[in-house]
Amino acid sequence: MELSYWELKNWFTNVDYTIVGSGIVGLHAGLRLRERFPNAKILVLEKGMLPQGASTKNAGFACFGSLSEIIDDLKTHSEEDVVQLIEKRWRGLQLLRKRLGDIAIDFKPHGGYEVFLKEDEIGFNDCVSKLPFINEILKPLFKADVFSKEVDRFGFKNIEEYLIFNPFEAQIDTGNMMQELLKQAIAADILILNQQTVTSYLDKGNGVEVVLNDFSFTSKKILFATNGFANALTKGAVLPARAQVLITEPIPNLDIKGTFHLDRGYYYFRNIGDRILLGGGRNLDFETETTTEFGQTKIVQNKLEDLLKNVILPNQEFQIAHRWSGIMGVGNSKNPVVTQLSENVFCGVRLGGMGVAIGSLIGTELADLI
Numbered sequence: 001m002e003l004s005y006w007e008l009k010n011w012f013t014n015v016d017y018t019i020v021g022s023g024i025v026g027l028h029a030g031l032r033l034r035e036r037f038p039n040a041k042i043l044v045l046e047k048g049m050l051p052q053g054a055s056t057k058n059a060g061f062a063c064f065g066s067l068s069e070i071i072d073d074l075k076t077h078s079e080e081d082v083v084q085l086i087e088k089r090w091r092g093l094q095l096l097r098k099r100l101g102d103i104a105i106d107f108k109p110h111g112g113y114e115v116f117l118k119e120d121e122i123g124f125n126d127c128v129s130k131l132p133f134i135n136e137i138l139k140p141l142f143k144a145d146v147f148s149k150e151v152d153r154f155g156f157k158n159i160e161e162y163l164i165f166n167p168f169e170a171q172i173d174t175g176n177m178m179q180e181l182l183k184q185a186i187a188a189d190i191l192i193l194n195q196q197t198v199t200s201y202l203d204k205g206n207g208v209e210v211v212l213n214d215f216s217f218t219s220k221k222i223l224f225a226t227n228g229f230a231n232a233l234t235k236g237a238v239l240p241a242r243a244q245v246l247i248t249e250p251i252p253n254l255d256i257k258g259t260f261h262l263d264r265g266y267y268y269f270r271n272i273g274d275r276i277l278l279g280g281g282r283n284l285d286f287e288t289e290t291t292t293e294f295g296q297t298k299i300v301q302n303k304l305e306d307l308l309k310n311v312i313l314p315n316q317e318f319q320i321a322h323r324w325s326g327i328m329g330v331g332n333s334k335n336p337v338v339t340q341l342s343e344n345v346f347c348g349v350r351l352g353g354m355g356v357a358i359g360s361l362i363g364t365e366l367a368d369l370i
């Protein structure tokens, strides 16, 4: 690549902070660095035409965990860990709303529901029996009961009569959120370059050599916010997890409003206006879905369509308008990895399935490592 004197001077000389990845975490890290260092040169490098991982692909649930997910997490994490994680998601959501504004992100506090299939009666009964305990451990944070039983009024089929309702859950417009974040980053004089893949880096002690495909430059510090693409960087602590999604054409008189969880969070659906967005099914084929490649598979898409027909919209005609996928970062713990890798190299990755909530906080924590 041949660069001019001006291009080198303005974009690639005296770079203080290079952020890799322009998702929720990368952009929040940039905004936080700008708050702390008003005169620094901050450069964001993004390999996609748009942020190209999970932040522009997700379902827009402003959530912090369904009842069954929380119960599930208690099997592998301590109670303290679980409550702390929920608190971080909750605080992250407040930060996101404060920074971007409810109007900009189209925040709709419709509440969230967990739906249990008839065939999962054992799971349902387990959740109901543990509901008072979970409410109790969340009381200090929410000052009210989070979960309650409610009769299904949405006309779902093949499910338990009762849903679990959470009034603190909401939905946002993911596209609006990311556009507003990008606008704020540009207004804060953060340089963003798209279609630039960082292929390697070398921490030289007094700075980092950042290598793009056919070009390199020096940055004082580098911050990786590459989430599902951070496997090599974190020596295997982060695995990619593809998530497939579909959306219907508008459905006349759709009476479903809110965010809905099914099967311990493996499926999720919501209304977007009068359409239904439905995603999930990674658990049908974990091996194939452990990938950084975007794409769809028959096994997952067929299951999603089956759920639409037989559970979510049993009495309505619908058509699928569009399908897509995104790449999440997961691992053996639900806690993100926010750490210093060497003198001038930092990362904030492994956001899991609730990065809309926790992402703003992790971006801030990443920036505050410096």
Ligand SMILES: Cc1cc2nc3c(=O)[nH]c(=O)nc-3n(C[C@H](O)[C@H](O)[C@H](O)COP(=O)(O)OP(=O)(O)OC[C@H]3O[C@@H](n4cnc5c(N)ncnc54)[C@H](O)[C@@H]3O)c2cc1C
Residues within 6 Å of the ligand: 020, 021, 022, 023, 024, 025, 026, 045, 046, 047, 048, 050, 051, 052, 053, 054, 055, 056, 057, 058, 059, 060, 061, 062, 063, 196, 197, 198, 199, 225, 226, 227, 228, 229, 242, 243, 244, 245, 279, 325, 326, 327, 328, 348, 349, 350, 351, 352, 353, 354, 355, 356, 357, 358, 359
């Ligand atoms: C289908 C789907 C539905 C979801 N639904 C929800 C939801 O409803 N609610 C919720 O809270 N969370 C949801 N999530 C999770 C949430 O979207 C993520 O946790 C969050 O977006 C992660 O943000 P991030 O900034 O860490 O990662 P990303 O958004 O993935 O950003 C990482 C960026 O790094 C870039 N990058 C990677 N490697 C390089 C490189 N070498 N050089 C340059 N750039 C690079 C990528 O292109 C990408 O843009 C969902 C995720 C998916 C996929």
